[in-house]
Amino acid sequence: MNPIFKAQARWFIHQMRPLLPAYSSSVVLVVLSSLMFLLDPLLMKWLIDRVLPKKDFRLLVFAACGFFVLYVFRLGFFTFAQLVNFRTIQKLVLRMRLSILERMNLLSADYHEITPVGDRLYRLEQDVDQVAEVGSNLVPFVLQTAFKAVFVMGTMFTLDSRLTLMVLPLMPLFFVFRKKFERPLRRASDSVQERAAKENSFLQEHLSSVVQVQLLHQEKSQTEAFLQCARERMKALNHRELVEVLFSACYMGIIALGTIAILGYGGYQVFIGALTIGGVVAFYSYVGALFDPLGAAVHIYSQLNRLGTNIQRILEVTERAPGVPEMPGAVSFPSPLRGYVEMEGVSFSYCEAAPVLDSIDLKLEPGEKVALVGMSGSGKSTVVKLVARLYDVHRGAVYIDGMDVRNLRLESLRTKVCYLLQDAVLFDRTLKENLLLGNPLASARELHRALEIADMKELLRSLPRGWDTPVGPRGNALSGGERQRVALARAVLQNPSILLLDESTSALDAPSERQIFMNLAQHFPKQTIVFVSHRIASLKWVDRIIVLNRGVIEEQGTHDQLIHTGGLYTHLHSAPGALLNADSFPHLSKNN
Numbered sequence: 001m002n003p004i005f006k007a008q009a010r011w012f013i014h015q016m017r018p019l020l021p022a023y024s025s026s027v028v029l030v031v032l033s034s035l036m037f038l039l040d041p042l043l044m045k046w047l048i049d050r051v052l053p054k055k056d057f058r059l060l061v062f063a064a065c066g067f068f069v070l071y072v073f074r075l076g077f078f079t080f081a082q083l084v085n086f087r088t089i090q091k092l093v094l095r096m097r098l099s100i101l102e103r104m105n106l107l108s109a110d111y112h113e114i115t116p117v118g119d120r121l122y123r124l125e126q127d128v129d130q131v132a133e134v135g136s137n138l139v140p141f142v143l144q145t146a147f148k149a150v151f152v153m154g155t156m157f158t159l160d161s162r163l164t165l166m167v168l169p170l171m172p173l174f175f176v177f178r179k180k181f182e183r184p185l186r187r188a189s190d191s192v193q194e195r196a197a198k199e200n201s202f203l204q205e206h207l208s209s210v211v212q213v214q215l216l217h218q219e220k221s222q223t224e225a226f227l228q229c230a231r232e233r234m235k236a237l238n239h240r241e242l243v244e245v246l247f248s249a250c251y252m253g254i255i256a257l258g259t260i261a262i263l264g265y266g267g268y269q270v271f272i273g274a275l276t277i278g279g280v281v282a283f284y285s286y287v288g289a290l291f292d293p294l295g296a297a298v299h300i301y302s303q304l305n306r307l308g309t310n311i312q313r314i315l316e317v318t319e320r321a322p323g324v325p326e327m328p329g330a331v332s333f334p335s336p337l338r339g340y341v342e343m344e345g346v347s348f349s350y351c352e353a354a355p356v357l358d359s360i361d362l363k364l365e366p367g368e369k370v371a372l373v374g375m376s377g378s379g380k381s382t383v384v385k386l387v388a389r390l391y392d393v394h395r396g397a398v399y400i401d402g403m404d405v406r407n408l409r410l411e412s413l414r415t416k417v418c419y420l421l422q423d424a425v426l427f428d429r430t431l432k433e434n435l436l437l438g439n440p441l442a443s444a445r446e447l448h449r450a451l452e453i454a455d456m457k458e459l460l461r462s463l464p465r466g467w468d469t470p471v472g473p474r475g476n477a478l479s480g481g482e483r484q485r486v487a488l489a490r491a492v493l494q495n496p497s498i499l500l501l502d503e504s505t506s507a508l509d510a511p512s513e514r515q516i517f518m519n520l521a522q523h524f525p526k527q528t529i530v531f532v533s534h535r536i537a538s539l540k541w542v543d544r545i546i547v548l549n550r551g552v553i554e555e556q557g558t559h560d561q562l563i564h565t566g567g568l569y570t571h572l573h574s575a576p577g578a579l580l581n582a583d584s585f586p587h588l589s590k591n592n
């Protein structure tokens with residue numbers, strides 16, 4: 001068996017396992033309902049050959065009752081099967097969605113930073129729905145089809161074996177066509193999923209930035225880009241439909257051949273008295289019923305291809321290893337943590353690109369307040385991301401209190417090392433609920449202190465419902481600076497031993513930023529704090545300033561030591577707030 005198919009089947013069975021009792025009962029009900037359906041032609045044969053010629057009214061009523069009972073049972077079994085199946089599908093959807101979400105939660109920044117939200121959503125929503133829908137219907141369908149095929153063939157042989165043997169040579173044709181259409185069907189199916197996910201990603205990005213699109217006057221070009229995606233998807237859908245229709249047409253051809261053969265030969269058998277009229281009518285119904293499973297098999301085959309594509313897309317997530325895995329035997333930080341950070345010969349690059357950091361050696365003493373400055377793109381954020389272990393180093397190591405961060409439990413690391421981004425992420429909850437994410441057990445006193453440090457008292461007073469004011473999706477009901485203050489207060493409540501502030505106060509005015517820095521330094525005298533900022537003026541007071549340039553440490557020291565060197569720091573200081581890049585200071589570049 002194809003190993004990819006094997007892996008897909010194994011995963012699907014694993015998902016289905018707890019639902020097997022409910023699922024089996026729905027399968028049994030479906031099979032029973034088709035049994036009732038298959039008894040119809042036999043009753044019809046009895047009616048035509050025995051009841052009608054005798055003109056026996058009593059038997060006629062008996063036959064009518066027979067048809068009625070078969071109908072009621074068929075409907076009963078079918079309805080009940082559908083209800084049970086529907087519930088099973090819902091449970092399956094929930095189970096699969098949960099397992100994907102749990103895996104996505106485990107995956108690291110390398111996955112989330114480069115995979116569009118739309119693509120991730122498509123896997124969680126559409127792929128799961130399709131797998132549940134098609135996958136759970138597939139087994140009853142296959143069983144029903146197989147059961148029908150066996151039952152019909154058996155009955156046909158009993159009725160007329162020669163007639164049955166005439167139909168059988170048509171069967172191998174089924175496999176010939178199946179083989180021929182296998183690859184085109186699979187490719188068409190993959191292409192549809194890929195284009196649908198692309199369109200979804202585009203829409204997701206567009207809808208979450210419509211205002212920005214309007215500000216850029218790009219409505220028209222965005223609509224055209226959407227049209228392009230939608231057309232490609234439509235083209236892929238049309239192509240898949242064409243391949244599927246061609247495939248079915250070939251099968252319909254076989255069915256037509258079989259039916260013609262039966263009617264011709266069966267009619268002749270009636271002429272010579274070898275078969276009754278009832279017999280040929282029953283035979284005709286059974287031929288339809290025999291080719292039904294074949295037609296169904298065609299359908300199953302197409303569905304199987306689609307299902308394979310959907311499962312493969314889910315497996316791409318569930319089988320992906322986290323970029324930052326928790327090692328077996330990982331340990332927690334001892335308590336209390338001192339906050340000594342060391343980077344030893346650290347080199348790093350994103351993807352296969354050129355190195356972003358090159359052999360960085362850095363030591364931060366417990367309780368030290370350090371500023372990390374440098375031009376845009378020099379690698380400041382990358383340094384703090386490596387300390388917070390959002391990524392793993394490619395060479396060298398990062399130690400906290402002498403422990404390699406790769407040997408630490410992620411939960412322990414995330415609790416003690418707090419990394420605050422420039423783009424403060426809040427959740428669509430109340431102000432208080434957002435703050436308590438830092439520490440769900442925080443007391444009222446701790447909350448007030450965090451507000452004081454983040455200079456948020458004024459903000460709290462201005463909010464219509466105070467603590468209980470909802471902050472909107474992603475905190476959009478607050479200004480950029482207010483969002484940053486809330487995120488900072490949340491970090492304060494977390495009470496970390498190492499605080500990494502990556503331009504996390506950039507939206508505040510300079511005096512407020514300086515005030516908050518001073519508050520933090522005062523409140524966290526023993527904690528190690530790294531300030532990353534382009535506003536150098538507000539960081540003159542720190543214990544040490546580290547200047548990064550193109551992934552290496554260019555210089556370090558206190559403000560007073562660096563300001564007179566005439567190096568990069570002096571230049572950065574004399575052009576505060578400007579958006580600088582390496583080309584602004586070609587004479588200082590390490591390559592020159």
Ligand SMILES: Nc1ncnc2c1ncn2[C@@H]1O[C@H](COP(=O)(O)OP(=O)(O)OP(=O)(O)O)[C@@H](O)[C@H]1O
Pocket residue numbers: 113350351353356374375376377378379380381382383
């Ligand atoms: N997720 C990523 N994938 C690929 N390249 C990245 C990624 N993040 C950053 N880079 C690249 O790595 C280099 C360093 O980026 P980094 O964010 O560390 O710079 P920075 O000093 O923080 O800049 P800024 O001051 O603008 O925030 C840049 O050239 C950037 O383009």
Ligand SMILES: [Mg+2]
Pocket residue numbers: 380381382502
């Ligand atoms: Mg940065």
